[in-house]
Structure formats: structure tokens, C-alpha cells
Amino acid sequence: MKPRFLLLLLFTIAFLQFADAAFEIEHLGTRAVGIGGIRAIADEHSRGLISNPIGALTVNKFTAGVTHQNLFSSWASLNGFNASFHNKMGAFSCGYLELSQEELSYREKLININYATKVRRLSLGLGLQVTKMIHRYGGGDGKSLNVAMQFDVNPRYKLGILATSAISKNNYETGNTDKKPTVISLGNSVDITEDTNFKLEIVNKTGLRLGVEKLLGKNFIIRGGVNEHSTPTFGFTLQKDKLCFEYSLLMNEGGYSSLLSIMTNL
């Protein structure tokens, strides 16, 4: 076993003892939203790096992007950016997200650092998030840890697991500490054909997410899915040279939420 893999494993085990996530455990990336919220094996880049550090392994050397999310028909918004690069040491990424809701004077800021490496067919990723909540009565802060593993059974079939846990402390008079349940997602992905990819993910054993992606031509990917609440999702990716444009849409009774990411490969 390679030393860095061993080191990463030990690091993961150590963090699992205390690490948890912040206020909102899952921050889904644009691509993940488009395929029913699947992220354990979404191996995506862009904002997905926040929640699945393995995604950085797919990055071609250096990628930077910005993200904007319109939540519930403009009731709230989320903006962020991220960057990652990949070399022989593995993949490194970092990102920043800010969620804001004006009526409640609410702000939630998140900084994320990820590392991932791949040893043969096993990919392992570790992500650390620090979150700051600011609102009318003060705010709070929290930390979270994302641990992801992915095993490529063969080039067309992959298995993944992603665990996220959080701890948050509010800084109000009580000083309450709140530990939240760990979210574990088990996912698998199979390339049905060369240009069609099917994904299935089980969330906390009970929720089921389904998603399909299809490559149309060389530069366009369309995707759709259903999340664990039976909400349909839709998304697409348009790639041209070093630019990548991603969009996803989720609609339910709460309104529509759309995500938009623009990335560049350098």
C-alpha cells in the first residue's frame, strides 16, 4: 500500500472520530442536482467538489468555476466559486459558497478544502468544510467532514460511498452544541452504452435516487433524474474548448430551484 494512501486512510479514520458537518450537510452540485441529487459517484467537478471530494480526480489539471443558484423562485440565492488541480500527488480543490436569504437577514458562508487520490481502481477523497452562519440574532459556526470512496469495478461500472457528518455550535448565549446524523450515500454507476450512463444511489438506506445522463454529440450532455422525494430533476452540460456551462433545474411545490455553473479548464 502506498504511503500516501495509508496516510490518507489514517487521516480519515482520525477525523471520523470527531468531525461533523455544518449547518447544511449536503450542498449539491449542479450536475448532481440534474441527476436526482446523486453525488456519491457523481464524480463531478464544479460545485460538486464541495460535497464529493473525489470529483477533483476528474479534473484535467486545473479547473476554476463559479456557481449561482436561484432557490425557490428567487426566495433565496447561493453563490460560490471553486478551483481545483490534479497532479501526481493527487487532486486538490477548494471552494467558497454563500447562501443568503434577505427576509430573515440570513447568511451562511462555507469554505471547503478537499483532497483525493486514486490507487489503481480505488479512489479515496476527504473534504473538510468550515461554515459560518450569520443572522439577526447572531449566528453560529460549524465544521463538517466528507469522506468518499469509489471503486471502479470495471471501466463501465463503479461503486461509491460518501459519508458526511456535521457538528455545529451556535454562538448565542446558550452555547448549544448540536450533532447531526451522518448522511451516508451508497451509489453505483453503470455505462449502459458508450454515451449513456445510469446511476442509482441509496441515501441513508431508505431514500433512493435515480439518474440518467446521455451524451449528445461531442459537447452536449443531457441528464435527468428523480430524487428521494420523487421530485424530477433535469440538467445539461455544454462544453466548448476550455469552457463548460452546466445547468440544472429542480421543481416541486416549493417552487423551482435552478443552478448554473461556468467552469474553465486551464
Place this chain on the structure above:
Amino acid sequence: MNKVIKFVAIFLVLGIFLVQANIYCEAGTKRVYAAGWYRNNWKNNVITPLAIETVTGDWIPHTEWGDYDTIIFTQGTSGVEKLTAEQFQEVITWVSAGNSIIFANNSQNSLITSAETYNKPEHAPLTGVSYYNIAKFGPSAIVLDNQHQLTNHMSLGESVADWKDEGYYYAKVTTAQRLVGFNGTGVQQDSGWVFANQIGAGCVYTIIPTPNEESPADFLTLCQKAVLLACGMPLPVAPTDISPIRDNSGKITLSWSPSLVSEGGGAITEYRIYRDNQPNVTLASELVATIEVDETFQPMWEDTTLQSYQERGQQYYYAFMAVDSHSFQSDLSATAAAPALLGTVKGKVVRTEDIASGIQNAEAILIDLETESRQSSFTDALGFYKFDNVIVGEYKLSVRAPLYLVQEIDDLTVTANAIIQEDFRLIKDERESAPPTEFEAIGPDINPGIIELSWKAPLGEPEAYFFKIYRTLDAALLENENYKALEPLKELGSPQQPYPPGSLITLNDSTPITGKTYYYLVTALTGSMVESDPSEIKSAFAVPVGKPEQISPCNGEPVEGSIVTFKWSAISNAKSYILQYADNPEFHNAIKKTIAATQTQFVQSNVIEGKWFWRLAVVLDSDAQSDFSTTYFSTVSADPENVGAAFFTITPEYVMDNDYATLTFVLNQPSVVSLAVYDPNGRLIKRIINKQQLNNGIHSRVWTLMDEKDLGLPNGLYMVCLTMEDTANNVVRVRKGVVLYK
């Protein structure tokens, strides 16, 4: 390495970019330049209280009438001149231009005759008057409407009293333009009703010169400016050379040069003397004397109305008015001042043991023996004190300094312009009195918010002149002389006299924070400010004051319209209630209302649409104040039709201590309702109502802060969406946020 640098650089640039993306005048001085109106009435009852600035005298061309609110024509007593043809032509020109005008007279002559004379078809603007047949010896009161047309008049022999029952005389002064007059023929003119004026455009107000109980209050609303133009006899001239002389006893004697009689004017029959303690003497000032001019008349008067030397110590101002045989009044004379009688008391305070050096900061106290008022002067670095402008009279002067015996002079007489020198040699006194005894501190249940303190003055010499009361929340701060580092809660006493030994002293502390236990001690101080040992330390619990209970609007209750009526329960022994309301739950920039204890509601109009928070506290008779009640809020909507769709609230919005949040909404009509909680990723977290048919009215549901699987949720922001669909399939969706913050 270059890639790493590039990576970091782009990261920073992106970061910076995104973070960035985130009337009156003195009535007497300007009065009618014509006879006829009893100026006493104008002065006392009409002009001054109504704040009319009037201009009289020479004829003012009609081109300047626009400078005034009202143009009034009057005339004098019988036999005085009428308006000339030229003057009346100016009237016609003025009225022809669409302006208002008032004729006012009190006899059957002159002006009305003029009106009759000029009420001819060729004087078109005044044809209205003509048609109403105002005849010589006929009615002399006329009413003009806002079109300058005569609308009513008073018949000969009628009085205003005859009109009032018709209802318009008193009550409609603000809705119609009227001019009401009174024919002086055959009635008592010296108590007569006189005229009105017309104010600006659109209104005429009736003036009653001698308002009585039946006079409505709004009679006293008038214009700021009027011009009274008339012709008549000259007014008397005010006396001159008024000279007040004041002797050392404070007595003021006035002398003056009598008024000269103008040609054609009446002889002076009396002088009226007005006095004020301000330089601006007006007819509103006190009328202190009316001096008749008879055979024994001498232009000299002694003001015997000033008795107290306190009054003598004050500067007074006088002005005169002359009244002639026609009862015409002059303007007020120039004001003359009678100076105050003041003296100076000064001296030096030294130590007996070192008379060369003065005592700094020794307090000299000058006590007025008549009024018992006191003033202090502290000595400077050389020991000098000084009292300037001391009103003449008898005083007691005492001097005291810490650690020295008090010295007093009981009979100090201050005379006018005198400089009295009084020096003191203070004798050291370091004696300490015994501490106060029988000290008690009680927070009675029947008197919440108050802690009652009582103790007895120490026995024996030296006597206690002062007491210091110390208070803390921590008994240790009072023990072992630690209290000496504290600021006393209160100091009682005066240097004038000591407390009788053994006397009971009580003090109510109304300033504690209720619900807390306080510790007290008290010390006694001698006249030379030597502090005794402390009393025992006593503790008392400040019983909380009961808070008012809010009745309406209930918490979360929507309010239709822009008027909010706050109601609460009464608290016994309340002196007042304090109501606060604001557009934020922190009550920043809150509007505060203090409401008398007799009221248990407050109506606020013109409330802006939105969410308003309110709370109450009570102030008891004892001045103890309760804490504020629980904050309630109401959503005010000016459009009742939208209340149902718009009113949806979550309580609390920031969940910190609660294990649940209450979701309250109002339906205007039966609807199919869905209520669900979503996370910021747009995902459904908890469905609370799933397409359920609900009747109109208020509904509420409880969310236990769990997801569909009854698992806890991370802290953070959640969105609750209320979806309402009426029978016409109109869908209204309202989103509210809730922050878990546990």
C-alpha cells in the same frame, strides 16, 4: 509551481469578485381708527385672544390690500364721516377682482348709508347688497357669503342672541362665510356684540367680543392679519416720560407726562397701567391700575401690589394706555423698567489653626428666610466665596467644610446694591457620630418593585446631618469597609439642621431590578461630613411587578386596515402603562407611548402595512416598573382581501430553545392547502399538510423540526411553503423561512 501560483491567484480573484457581488400683535397698538366699536371689548376679548394683527390709520390703497388676509370696513360713532366716493370706488374695484371684503358697523349711519348710496346698478359688484335692501336706519349687520353676496342680515333691534337659535351663528362658523353684526341702536352698546371678520379665502369666522359659555371654542380661530380701514376721530396718545423709582424697600413709584389731546379728539379720562416681568409689555400683561383723571389727578402712582421682597427683587416693566372721553384707547406707551433690588454677599473661609490660608471647596449656603430657598457657593483656591445678585431680604448664611464645624449667621440682611462681607474661621471637628440603628430592608409583596428601608438616627453627640445608603447585589462588596469604594445609592440630609437623635428615617428604593436580592447598609455623617461606622447589612428581595397581559391583537393576529387597537389587562396600583411597538423584534427605534392607568387600550392610526411587534410594561404608583411583557406581533394589511393569502407566519422564526415551530396561516376562503418544509437545496424535508381541504379562518400546525423519517435536522435555513388553491383553481404560494439555531 507556476500552476500552483496560478491556481491561488485565480482563486483569490474569483473570491474577491464574488464577495463583492454581495397673530398676533398687540391688539391695543393697532386698533380701529374709527369710533363705534368698544375697544375694550376688542382688546380684552377679541383681538388679543384671537391673535389678529390689525392695521389701522391712514387709508391704504386697494393695491396693497392683498397683503392682508381680510379687509374690514368699519365706521365710528354717529356723525363720523362716511367712505368717500373715491374710497368706495376702490372697494368696488377690489370686489370686482373677486376679492372678499367685510363691512362692519354698529349704527345706522355712515357705512351703511354709503352702501345704500352706492348700492346702485352701476356698482355691479355690490348689487347683491342693494337687492337685499339695506336701508338707512335699517339693519346694520350683514352677512356675505363666499361669493361676496349678502346672505343674511340682522333686522333692526335684533341681537345676536336672537340669531343663535337658528343654528348657524355658533355652529357653522367653519362651513359658511358670515359676517354678524349688531345694531347698536336701542341696545347697550357697552356690552355689545360686535363683528366678525373674514379670513382668507373660503371662511368667515364669527367673533364675539365678550365670549360666554355658549360660545364654541372654535370661535377663537382667526386669521393672522387683517386690515381695518375706516374713518373717524383721532385716538388719544399714550403718555410719555414714564419714570419708575424704586426705593430700598422695593416699593415702586411711577410718574409720567400726561397725554396730549389730539385735535378733534376727546379729553383723557383715565390711564391704565400694565405690568409684566418681561420687557415686552402688552395688553395681555397684568393690568395693575386704572387711574381716573379727575380734579385730584396727579401723574404719579405707587405700585402697592408688590408685597414680598422676593417680588421686590425682581425687575418689572410698565406700560401705559390713555383712554379718552369717547372711550377710545391709545396705543401702549413705551415700556419703562423698574430695576430689581439686589445685593452681594461675599467673604473668605479660613481654618482657625491657619488663618492665613483659605479653605478650598468649603460650601457657603445662603438661605432665604422667607422662601426657605437656598443657594450655594463653593470657595475657590484662596477660600473666597461670593453670591452675586442676592435679592434684598433676610438670610441665614452657613459655611461648612468636611472635618470642620459648621458656622452660621442667622440674621444676615441684604440691602440694595450693598456688598456684605462675612468671613469665617472654621474649627476642626473630627468627631464621628454613632452608626444608624435598627436598620431594616424589606421588599413587601404588596408593594412589588420597591424595597422599603428604615433606620433610626444615632443617639448622642455629634448629631447626624446626613445619611449615605449603599446597595449591592453582592454582600461581600459591603463587608469589611468595602462599601467605601462604592458610590452611595443615595444621600439624605441637609446642612441646615441635624436629624433628631433616635428619629425614624424611611426611604423607598424604587430602582432595583425586580426578581433580585439586594444588600444594603447605611452610614451617618456629621455636619462636618465625618462618616460613621456602617449599620448592619440587610438584604431584601425586590418582588417582581406583575406584567400586563396582552389581550389584542393576539400574537400573530392579522389586522385589517391601518388602525391598530392595542388592548391589555389592567394592573392594580398602576400609575401608567408603557407601550412599545416597532417594526423589528429587537424594538430598535421603537415608538414609545406612556398611557394613563385609566386606559387599558391604545389606538394607533395610520399604521404602515407590515409586521409590527409590541409589548407592554406597567409603572406602579410607587414608580416601580415591571419588565416588558412577551413580544407579540401583528401583521397589518391595508387590503383585507389579501390578508388570507398574505398572512402566514412561523413562530419562532429563529428556533433556539423550542423543540417545535408553530406555523399559522389564515384562509379567506375554503382552500386545498399544502404545507411543506424544504432545505436550501430545494429538496422536500417534511410534508406537514398534503393537499388537504381546509375551511376559511385561522389554522396552525406544529412542525417538530424533524424530517419525514423523524430524524433531526442540521442547524441552518429552511423554507416553509404554504400552497393554497381555491375552488377556482387559483393557486397562491407563500414562502417563509425558519432558521434552526439550537
